[in-house]
Amino acid sequence: MPLPVKSGNLKKRMILRPQIWACSVAIAALMMPAAHAQQPEATATAAAEAKRDFSLAAQPLSSAIVRFAAQTGTNILVDGTLPANIRTAPVRGKLSIDAALAQMLSGTGYSYRRNDARSFTLIRPGAQNAAKAGDADVQLNVITVSTGTPSVSGLVAGKDAPYETTAAVTSIDAATLQEKNAGNIDNALRASAGTFTRKAMSGAGVAVNIRGMEGYGRVNMMIDGARQNIRVMGHGVSGGSAFVDSDLLAGMDMGRGSLGGAAGVGTLGGAANFRTLGIDDVILPGNSYGAMSTIKFGNNAYDWSRMAAAGARTQNGIGIMGAFNRRDSGAPKSGVDEKGRRLINPNQQEDLKSGLAKLEFGNGEDHKLLLGGVWYNNKSTIRSEPQTYRNQTYTARYDFTPDNDLIDLTANAYYNDAQVRFTEGNYAGQFTRDKGMGIDVTNRSHLDLTNDVALKLTYGGAYYHDDVTNGQSWGTGGPGDGKIGIGSLFTDATFSYGMFDLTTGFHYDTFRLQGDVARKRGSETVLEAIDRSDSSLNPRVTLAVTPVNGIQLYSTYAKTFRPPTVTETFFPGAHGKTPNPTSPNPDLEGETSKGWEFGVNVLEKNVLASGDALRMKANYFSNDVENYITSGPYSMKNMPMLKFINIPGKTRIKGFELEANYDSGFAFAGISYSKTKTDLPYGMWSDGFGIGELNGLPDYTVTINAGFRALDEKLTIGGQIRRVGKTKAVKPPMGPQLIDVEGYMLADAYASYKYNENATFFLNIENITNQAYKPAQYMDAQKLGRGRTVIGGMTLRF
The missing domain is CATH 3.55.50.30 (Phage tail protein beta-alpha-beta fold)
Structure with a gap:
């Protein structure tokens, strides 16, 4: 002892x-x-x-x-x-x-x-x-002591952390994702303030939209800190999707607007990190080994989902775990439309196999190394074109935390290999592949400058590189080949005096873009090598005041920068095996965003009763975007052509976000509200060939959640109402006219029962009223969303 x-x-x-x-x-x-x-x-x-x-x-x-x-x-x-x-x-x-x-x-x-x-x-x-x-x-x-939940520098994880952070950040844990949303990533993200998604009618992949910003790196999507930069032009979400299995997730962390650290490098509107299961998620506290299994079954063609994981940890700090999941879903029916029909959408069929492995050294010591691998294989169909999706993510995280206020070091490295391939139909054999790698290093130091002034420093650097290939020669399909490397130095210094905190910081981002474009020389078409680079200094300053314990007000001015991508720069403009009238644009300039954000954090405990908690976060933001990139027309020999172009002038984005939750133990309730107004232009052939995206968010979104616990809080019963305002879509088949898409309201219910620490049972009912609706931000506004679906399951831990 x-x-x-x-x-x-x-x-x-x-x-x-x-x-x-x-x-x-x-x-x-x-x-x-x-x-x-x-x-x-x-x-x-x-x-x-x-x-x-x-x-x-x-x-x-x-x-x-x-x-x-x-x-x-x-x-x-x-x-x-x-x-x-x-x-x-x-x-x-x-x-x-x-x-x-x-x-x-x-x-x-x-x-x-x-x-x-x-x-x-x-x-x-x-x-x-x-x-x-x-x-x-x-x-x-x-x-x-329960181990912490690491996330990417610039994001936070945990129940209370977002309400103590002077930035618009959100964290969703595994229980919220699985038990409240039945593992539906889109539903969970759309129920969070300031966050939405673009969804292909296929179930594969998720594209995160933050404050109307989406695609081509405007939102930095990551899996365990590894950037997901693959983009498919036509028959896909062209701005990019992250391919990750929700049944292998331990949580999701999002940041909106300007972000410090590695999460904010080279991104314009925010970041989202998908955290996968770790060793501590599998092994029960106090045990040296353990196993976990989550089994789900649902009607409406959801069918079976089966996940199994096992892990062990030795007394000398070495741990290992692995997990595998299998899901084979069919074509679900929509809700009942005005004619009493339930339509079937075969494009939502999936055949998913995924797995992961983690290896840990030094748990409980000053030095800790975590190695991980995540594998994703899926089959689905987008607009009658069958595709396969393969994603492999390999990560290494090293933490050095000696008993020294000047050193709290984290280093991350990753390699990500993603590929989308057409397997049948008109484009059989065509594919897009992105091989990405990166590294970031962050250190945190604490200093007491005087008896009254404390200083916290966060500083480091990051670099990532993408190599994009398409498997076809120029002009026969795909978004174009090329390479891009982005490096950054970043720092944040927070000075604390009494109730005041002043944070000043910056990102210095630089990029190099390489690839080939075709030039006409007489009657011949030749390839010209393009090699260009640029840089941007992006300052950020935040002033926060905590007038009373539990309430914090803050204001931020920041600039963010996004370089043009390989896809936008070198897209040759072909659809299928016949060249179309499109052109690359090696002269694209990077996008910048400048603006203000005002926020308030509330984290109060023991408010109405002992042990209760009130958590609230509200934000108002206003940003001007310059050099916004989208697909646009130009004329060549009196023939309309298409390429990615910079939109001149400024584009305004502004809005208000609110997240508030009260939990007394017995009862809980919460609300999430977002209203974003944006004048972002949409591109030529948006939502038709999937070349440009229509960034028309709903007028507003609101999610109201409430419930209670019983039987010593082992039983949880709750429900939520999701209201989505009207939005715009491209008039079929390709516009350019826009049409209105009506708003809709959906009701869901959920319940869970924790029998003991070894067994939890849960039930989720989505779209209780079986309403027929056209989901906002779906690629095809003519398609209907999933009808009433009941999914039940259990999680066992040994």
């Missing part, structure tokens, strides 16, 4: 490091000189009651008590698990040690007891701590 440990032993014992420390014992800060220990009791008491200046930011509980102990010279004893998702309140001002500790623990559910002038015992919610005041020889059990 370990004894209380002084701060000098923190690094050696690896205690309570955020995110990677696996076990915690009683900890203490600086050991005071022996002479101090011999002071009279009255003097020690007076020192404890004396006020001093504090400046501690909100942070995970495990790291907060380490910093608190170090600043105060006290010993803090811990008994019980410290979950990594519990964050403390900020502590600022001139306070006594007791008052500062009470303020720091406010809202966490934890309390404390003073043992003597220099020692405290932390008490977990609802527990009677075994440590007694004055027991110098208290022995505490080694306990497990």
Whole structure:
């Protein structure tokens, strides 16, 4: 049984490091000189009651008590698990040690007891701590701390983290995705503020739309930090899709607007990271090995989905796990239309096989290495053209977190190989392939500049490279071959003084684009090599104020930049095996966005009753986009031609977003609301050949969710209403005229029962009223969405 440990032993014992420390014992800060220990009791008491200046930011509980102990010279004893998702309140001002500790623990559910002038015992919610005041020889059990949930630098993961971040960020966990949305990524994203999707009628792939920005890297879509940059021109979502299996996801993290860190490199409107299952998702706490299986079955051609995973971890910090999933869905029926019909859409058939493997070294140590591989294979059909989808993602993440406020280092590297191939029909054998690789390194440092001013630095660099091939010679199909490399240096410096936080930062992005374009020389067509580069400095500044604990106001001015892609620059303009009147454009300029954002965060606990929580995030934004790229016409020998062009002038995007949730334990309710107004132009042949996209978001979206828990909160029953406003679509078959698409409202219900830690059962009913509707942002407005679908399943863990 370990004894209380002084701060000098923190690094050696690896205690309570955020995110990677696996076990915690009683900890203490600086050991005071022996002479101090011999002071009279009255003097020690007076020192404890004396006020001093504090400046501690909100942070995970495990790291907060380490910093608190170090600043105060006290010993803090811990008994019980410290979950990594519990964050403390900020502590600022001139306070006594007791008052500062009470303020720091406010809202966490934890309390404390003073043992003597220099020692405290932390008490977990609802527990009677075994440590007694004055027991110098208290022995505490080694306990497990829940490991953190890492995401890409610039994004956050966890229930509370978005409401403590001065940026428009959202995090969706696996339970919300699976139990509330039956694993439907599109439904989960569309129920989040400021986030939407473009959906091909096929079930394969997801294209994330943020604030009307979509495609060609405007939104940085990632799988475990690996960028997904494949783009298919015609019979696909041309701006790009991410091919990932929702049954292998542990969560999704999104950021809207300007983002710091690696997530914001070379992107215009935001980022979305799809986090896959890890070792800690499979192995139950306290176990060294485990297995997990999720089995689902649904009507309306959903059929069976079967996922199985297993993992093990040794005492020396080595862990391994693997997972496999199989889903073979048929053609679902729509809801009942005005003529009483239920239409069948065969383009939503899927034949999915996917899997992953993770290998971990150094869990619970200063050094940690995580290696991962994710494999995705699917078959589907887009507009009567059968396709296969293959995506392989390989990642490596290294964390170095010594007991040093200047070093908290993370390095990520990846290789991603994605391919879409036509297997039958008019374009059999044609394919698009993107081989991407990248690396990013980020370090975080904390400094106390004075007794009143604290500084947090986040800085690093990133580079990624894409090699695009299509398997055809020029002019016979595909978006064109080429390569692009993008590098960036980034930094954010946050100065904290009292209730104020000032963050200044920038991205310096540079790119190099290479490929061939065809030129006419007399009667011959020759290829000309293009090699061009450019750079952009993108500053960002945020001022935040926390007038009272739990409420934070912030304002941000930022510039973002997106270089032209290989697809836009070198697209030769062919559809099928016959060249069409289109042309590449090697003179494209990159897009920029400049604008303001105003936001408020609310994170209050124990509001109406003990243990409840109110979480709210609201944002207003206004941005001007310059050099927006879309497909447009030009004339050549009196013949209309098409190529990607820069739209002159500025294009305004503005809107309001709200996410609010209240949870008392017994009952919960929430609302998500988005209203975005955009004048973004749509491209020639948008939604027809799928060359340009129509970025016409619905007038508004709102999702209202409510429910209750019973049987000691093992049973959860809830429902949600999804209201989507009217939108625009291209008039069939290819426009250019637009038509109105009516809005719609859908009702869903869900329930789950956690029998014990080993078994959870769940049921989801989508579109309860069996309504026929035309989904917004679908590629073909003539198609109808899925009718009433009931999906039930269970998750078993051993």
